[in-house]
Amino acid sequence: MLANTRRLPRPSFLRGASLIAACAAALLLSPYASADEKGKEIYGPCAACHGEFGQGGKKGEYPRIAGQQAKYMESQLKAFQKRIRVNIPMVPYTEERELSHEDMKIVSDYVSGIELPTAIPVFKDTDDALTRLTAMEKVMIVPREPGDVEAGKALYQQSCAACHGKTAKGRGMFPRLVGQYSQYLKRQVDLYLKGDRPHDEETTQGILNTLKPEDIQNILAYVTALQEEVNKQ
Ligand code: HEC
Ligand code: HEC
Known part of the structure; x- marks a missing residue:
């Protein structure tokens, strides 16, 4: 070890710097x-x-x-x-x-x-x-859903964006919806409506229960229209 150190022709400040770099790498990068x-x-x-x-x-x-x-x-x-x-x-x-x-x-x-x-x-x-x-x-990208994209946009931005995000990418505990299979999302909405999965509240009477089936369809149409815009970002 000692012989090794002596053979190093570098000034001590550089050795210090590389030691710090090595420690930083070990601490930050490897985990x-x-x-x-x-x-x-x-x-x-x-x-x-x-x-x-x-x-x-x-x-x-x-x-x-x-x-x-x-x-x-x-x-x-x-x-x-x-x-x-x-x-x-x-x-x-x-x-x-x-x-x-x-x-x-x-x-x-x-x-x-x-x-x-x-x-x-x-x-x-x-x-x-x-x-x-x-x-x-x-x-x-998932296939486009049929429905009224403009009506879906208005509803989504008013009732869903606060949690799921303006571009439906989600945040923290709020799931991303854009890019997700529509069949899967529909199945989840049905589960929420039946009370088999809690949505925005611990109760079964959340925001989704205030919507008509065509509202949900229009929201899905909007979310599948949104994906191209989101992907460009
Ligand atoms: C107050 C916040 C809030 C609002 C508003 C909200 N959501 Fe959610 N949403 C959540 C949370 C939290 C979850 C995850 C619930 C869980 O843990 O199961 C979720 C989950 C979902 C899921 C399932 C996603 C998945 O990957 O399984 C769908 C679909 C969904 N929401 C649709 C909607 C729609 C459509 C609207 C607007 C009409 C809406 N949400 C408004 C909070 C919200
Ligand atoms: C045998 C098939 C199978 C295997 C293996 C499996 N999953 Fe799943 N997973 C599913 C199905 C089906 C669903 C959707 C259930 C539903 O419709 O509610 C799901 C849902 C999920 C969800 C919720 C997605 C959302 O948007 O809410 C997460 C997260 C997940 N799986 C993670 C995992 C992880 C991590 C593993 C491995 C440890 C795993 N899964 C293994 C079948 C599987």
């Missing part, structure tokens, strides 16, 4: 890198349903979770574990011995950080339907 690796590892079994990149699938039977708000996802994993939010397919994956609270946070951060491409891929004439479908699933 991030390893948390990401750990996140990817924990995510392994989740990919069977949510897709390799969290893109979801089967037209929303499995929701898209890439880019979803991390805090929200963590809260949902806890809700699944406690059976507050009933999710039969996911139960075995959220059992305490499978997924600790710490792992829930790590995997949520990991999935939240995945950025799906936003541009529609260019296909070759020889690409078959399955190739196209699989590639399209990985793009942060």
